[in-house]
Amino acid sequence: MKTDKASYRNRGGIIQRITTAYKRFRYFTEAGHDLVVKRSAEFRMVKHAVLKVGSGVTIQDEAFFQLTMPEPKVFIGNNTVIGRRNIITAKNRISIGSDVLIGSDVQIIDHSHGMRRDTPIRLQKAEIGFVEIGNDVWIGAGAKILMNVRIGTGAVIGANSVVTADIPDYAIAVGSPARVVKYRD
Incomplete structure (x- = not known):
């Protein structure tokens, strides 16, 4: 059987396995089997950070944590x-749940700058929240998922959408800000 070299399912050769083993040891608190972390994926983490992933996870080129x-x-x-x-x-x-496909150039951020008028933005402390993405979600290329958002099971987020509010289960949401346009059949 021929291997699809462009596919995220391509587990790579010996160099890929060595890269994954090193990054797994260096950055992950916990990781299931069949993890693939591409060579150019980058991690910047404080010592007490927690990064846990399940089995069969793939982290593509130039992903940045x-x-x-x-x-x-x-x-x-x-x-x-x-x-x-x-x-x-x-x-x-x-x-981020199981069986989630995240397209290229997506940003997922659980915090934002403060925006009070009495202090310059650069001097304000971050407002800190959370992001929850359910199982079986597809997030299109270029989407932005902002803080304090829950994306329900089976949801689809259109390319270049900006998610600023909760998205219900099996909803298809597009736009900036993202709005539900229909539901999966």
């Missing part, structure tokens, strides 16, 4: 694909 103060935790379920050039930034908690 930033887990910073105060208590960052990222949980990723089984058989989930983190696409190329994704940015996942956690100060508190980001939870």
Whole structure:
């Protein structure tokens, strides 16, 4: 059987397995079997950060994980694909379910800058929240998932959408801000 070299299902050769083994040891608090972490995936984490992933997870090229103060935790379920050039930034908690497909250039962020008028934005402390993404979700390329959002089981987020509010189970949401346009059959 011929291997699809472009596919996220391609587990790679010996160099890929060595890269994954090193990154698994260096960055992950817990990881299931069949983890694939591409060579150019980058991790910047405080020492007490928690990064747990299930089995069959793939983290594509140039994905960037930033887990910073105060208590960052990222949980990723089984058989989930983190696409190329994704940015996942956690100060508190980001939870991504199982069987989730995340397209390229997606950003998932659980915090934002303060925006009070009495202090310059650059001097304000971050507002910290959470992000929860259910199982069997598809997030299209270029989407942005902002803080304090729950994306329900089976939801589809359109390419380049900006999710600023909860998305119900099996909803298809598109736009900026993302709005439900229909539900999966």
